[in-house]
Amino acid sequence: MMDLDGLDYLATSLASIAVVPVHVYQGEKLVSAHIPVRLPADPLALCEQDALALASPVGYLSVGDSLYVGVVCAGDTRLVVGPIPEAPLPAAQVTQMAAQLGVSPADLPQFQEGICSLTPLPLLTTVQVLCAVAFAATGEKVELDRVLVHDDAQRTIGSNLVNEEFHAAEFPEEKSLGNSSLKVEQVLCDLVRQGRPDELRAYFSALPSFRAGVLSPNLLRNAKDTFVTSVTVVSRAAIAGGMNADEAFSLSDSYINRCELASDTQQVSELGYHMAVEYAERVGHLRLGEDPSQLVLGVTNYVRSHIFEPIRTEDVAQALFVSRGFLSSRFKRETGMGLADYIRREKVAEAKSLLRNTEQSILDISTYLGFCSQSHFNAVFKRETGMTPREWRLQE
Structure with a gap:
C-alpha cells in the first residue's frame, strides 16, 4: 500500500497532467487539494460528502449535468478527482454552481473562467486512468466492468432475462400471476410526461401493492436493477414531455449512481419516489398548458x-x-x-x-x-x- 506522500505525489501529477482538481483525504479529513486553475471557491464542496461515501476501490459519481467526480480508495485514504466536465458546461450551470458555493458576483468571471479551463474528459477515459492510479497505489487490479454501473446493471438484467425465459419455457407454471406493474408504469410515465408532480405524489401515497419483475435473487441487487429500469423509462417519458435529452440522461446517471450507494431496499424505494417526482417537477417547469406546442x-x-x-x-x-x-x-x-x-x-x-x-x-x-x-x-x-x-x- 502506497503511503500518504506517494498518494499526494500521484494527485499532484494527475492534476497537472489532466488539468482537473484532485483532492487527497485521510478518512474524512482533507489532506491536500491540487486545483490547477484559479477558482475563488472549490466546486467539490457541492458534493464532498457523497464522494467520500464511495467505498469501492474505484468509483464515480454524477454530480450534475455532464459533470462527475471519480474516487480511488486506498485503505482509509481517498483520491477524489473532479468535478470533471464531460463537455463544456452551459453558462447557466456554471453560474448556478457559483451561486450555490457563495461566490460573489465580483468573483463570478474568475470562477467561470476557471471552470471553463478544466479539461473535459469522457467518463470512460477517467475511469481507465483511475484504475491505473488504483493499481499504482494499492497493487490491486480493478476491471472496468466493476466500475461502470451501466454495464454491470445491464449485464445483470440481461442474464436474468435469459434465465427467466429458459425457466418459463422448460418449467411452465400452471397459473401465472402476471405482472400488474405495467399499469403502474403507464400511469407514472403519463404523469411525468405531463409534468404533474402533485398528482404523482398523490398516486404514490395511494399506490396499491403490485408484482414487480425479479431481476436477481438478492433483494438489494434486485431493487437496484429494477431502479435502473425505472429511471430509464421515466427519463424517456420526461423527454417526451419536452425535457432536454442531455439534461434527462445526465439526471438519470446521477440517480443511478446514488442508487448504487444505497445500503438497503428502503433507501432504493425512497430514491425511486424522489426520482420520479423530480422528473415530473422539471417537466412541469417547462410545460405550460395541457399540450404545449x-x-x-x-x-x-x-x-x-x-x-x-x-x-x-x-x-x-x-x-x-x-x-x-x-x-x-x-x-x-x-x-x-x-x-x-x-x-x-x-x-x-x-x-x-x-x-x-x-x-x-x-x-x-x-x-x-x-x-x-x-x-x-x-x-x-x-x-x-x-x-x-x-x-x-x-x-x-
Whole structure:
C-alpha cells in the first residue's frame, strides 16, 4: 500500500497532467487539494460528502449535468478527482454552481473562467486512468466492468432475462400471476410526461401493492436493477414531455449512481419516489398548458437555460427564429400569460431557491439573476409574492 506522500505525489501529477482538481483525504479529513486553475471557491464542496461515501476501490459519481467526480480508495485514504466536465458546461450551470458555493458576483468571471479551463474528459477515459492510479497505489487490479454501473446493471438484467425465459419455457407454471406493474408504469410515465408532480405524489401515497419483475435473487441487487429500469423509462417519458435529452440522461446517471450507494431496499424505494417526482417537477417547469406546442417548449427551455442572464423577448425570438411580435402573441394565446410575465415568474422561482438554500446576499442574488438593480429585483419579487426578498427569507 502506497503511503500518504506517494498518494499526494500521484494527485499532484494527475492534476497537472489532466488539468482537473484532485483532492487527497485521510478518512474524512482533507489532506491536500491540487486545483490547477484559479477558482475563488472549490466546486467539490457541492458534493464532498457523497464522494467520500464511495467505498469501492474505484468509483464515480454524477454530480450534475455532464459533470462527475471519480474516487480511488486506498485503505482509509481517498483520491477524489473532479468535478470533471464531460463537455463544456452551459453558462447557466456554471453560474448556478457559483451561486450555490457563495461566490460573489465580483468573483463570478474568475470562477467561470476557471471552470471553463478544466479539461473535459469522457467518463470512460477517467475511469481507465483511475484504475491505473488504483493499481499504482494499492497493487490491486480493478476491471472496468466493476466500475461502470451501466454495464454491470445491464449485464445483470440481461442474464436474468435469459434465465427467466429458459425457466418459463422448460418449467411452465400452471397459473401465472402476471405482472400488474405495467399499469403502474403507464400511469407514472403519463404523469411525468405531463409534468404533474402533485398528482404523482398523490398516486404514490395511494399506490396499491403490485408484482414487480425479479431481476436477481438478492433483494438489494434486485431493487437496484429494477431502479435502473425505472429511471430509464421515466427519463424517456420526461423527454417526451419536452425535457432536454442531455439534461434527462445526465439526471438519470446521477440517480443511478446514488442508487448504487444505497445500503438497503428502503433507501432504493425512497430514491425511486424522489426520482420520479423530480422528473415530473422539471417537466412541469417547462410545460405550460395541457399540450404545449414546440414553440412554447422552446421558450421554456430557453428561459431555463438562461435564467442567470438578462432575458429579453427579442433574445428568445431570435433563438427560436421567429419574430418578436409573432412569439409574444402566440405565447400569450397558448398559455394565457405574457412572455415577460413568465420570465419574471421563473426568475422569482429561482430567487426563492437561492434565498432558501444559500447565504448569498439579496444584492448578490439580484445581480446573479440579471436584474438591473436590487430595487428592481425587490419590486418584481414583491409583485409576484406579496413580500420583499428579505421578508420571504425570514419566514422560510
